[in-house]
Amino acid sequence: MAGFLLGANARSAGYRLVGFDNIGSTNSEALAAAAAGDPGGIWFAALQQxxxxxxxxxxxxxxxxxxxxxxxxxxxxxxxxxxTLGFVAGVALSRALGSILPGRLVRMGIDGADGTVNGHNARIALKWPNDVLADGAKLAGILLEAQKLSDGRHAIGVGFGVNVVRSPKDVPYPATSLAELGIDRSAFDVFEALSEAWVEVFGLWRDGRGVADVLAHWRSAAAGIGAPVAVSHDGRVVRGIFETIDDDGRLVVRAEDGLRIAITAGDVHFGATASARS
Structure with a gap:
C-alpha cells in the first residue's frame, strides 16, 4: 500500500515491506509467509487490524x-x-516513539510508572513484559509468535500495535494514543521510525550473542523499577518491590519477607494500583 515506507537504513539492510489498508492480522500474514518459504526480513504493515x-x-x-x-x-x-527478541522489539519501539514525541520532560505518569532519562522522568517507558507507556498509560504493545520450520529453525513474527489515532476504552488499564497526547503524526511516520530503530537494536542483539546489551538498554528505559509492583498470573498475585529484569529477561520482585522472586510471565501493576488490586 502506498504510504508505508521503510527507513533508509532498513532499505540498505535489505528489509522488504508489504503494506495494507486493513488486514485480519499482520502476525498471521507474517507466519503464513514463513510457511510458504519466505526467508524473513519482511515487514507487513496495516492501518487497520x-x-x-x-x-x-x-x-x-x-x-x-x-x-x-x-x-x-x-x-x-x-x-x-x-x-529475548521481545526486548529487542521493546527497545526499538520505545526509541521510535521517543523520536516522534516532543522531548520535554513531564509529570509522573498516572500509575507511577514512568521511566527515567538521566535521572529525570521521561515520556516514554517500557513496561514488562511487552508494553510501551506514554505518560504512564499504554500507548503500544508487542506480541511474539513462533513457528518451527522443517530445518529446525524458528520463524518469528514480531508484532507491534501502536495507538496512533485512538486508544481502546473498554480495557482495565489506562491507555492513550498519539492523538490524545496532542501529537499529529501518522501511522506511516511511526512505521518508518520503527523500521529504522529495529535495524539499530537488532544489530545489538547479534543472533542472541548481544542479549546482555539489549537488556541493559531495556532496563534503562524501564517503568517502575524500585517501585511497588503486583504481578498476577494463573490466579496468583506476587507483591513487592520491582528490583530489576534479570539476565534471562525475568522480572525480579523483592517480597516483603526479603525473598527475591523471578517471574517469567504475568500482568503487572505499579504503585498505588499494585497495593489496591488483588
Missing amino acids: TAGRGRRGRPWASPHGNLAASLLIVPDAETAATA
Whole structure:
C-alpha cells in the first residue's frame, strides 16, 4: 500500500515491506509467509487490524489509522535466545516513539510508572513484559509468535500495535494514543521510525550473542523499577518491590519477607494500583 515506507537504513539492510489498508492480522500474514518459504526480513504493515491477537490469545482489533505491523525474521539463534527478541522489539519501539514525541520532560505518569532519562522522568517507558507507556498509560504493545520450520529453525513474527489515532476504552488499564497526547503524526511516520530503530537494536542483539546489551538498554528505559509492583498470573498475585529484569529477561520482585522472586510471565501493576488490586 502506498504510504508505508521503510527507513533508509532498513532499505540498505535489505528489509522488504508489504503494506495494507486493513488486514485480519499482520502476525498471521507474517507466519503464513514463513510457511510458504519466505526467508524473513519482511515487514507487513496495516492501518487497520480486524482480527489481531494480544497476549494469551486476547483479541486485539484496532481502528483505522492506528498502526499494526509485524516483522518476519528467521534468526540463526538458539530457541531460548529468540524469546529475548521481545526486548529487542521493546527497545526499538520505545526509541521510535521517543523520536516522534516532543522531548520535554513531564509529570509522573498516572500509575507511577514512568521511566527515567538521566535521572529525570521521561515520556516514554517500557513496561514488562511487552508494553510501551506514554505518560504512564499504554500507548503500544508487542506480541511474539513462533513457528518451527522443517530445518529446525524458528520463524518469528514480531508484532507491534501502536495507538496512533485512538486508544481502546473498554480495557482495565489506562491507555492513550498519539492523538490524545496532542501529537499529529501518522501511522506511516511511526512505521518508518520503527523500521529504522529495529535495524539499530537488532544489530545489538547479534543472533542472541548481544542479549546482555539489549537488556541493559531495556532496563534503562524501564517503568517502575524500585517501585511497588503486583504481578498476577494463573490466579496468583506476587507483591513487592520491582528490583530489576534479570539476565534471562525475568522480572525480579523483592517480597516483603526479603525473598527475591523471578517471574517469567504475568500482568503487572505499579504503585498505588499494585497495593489496591488483588
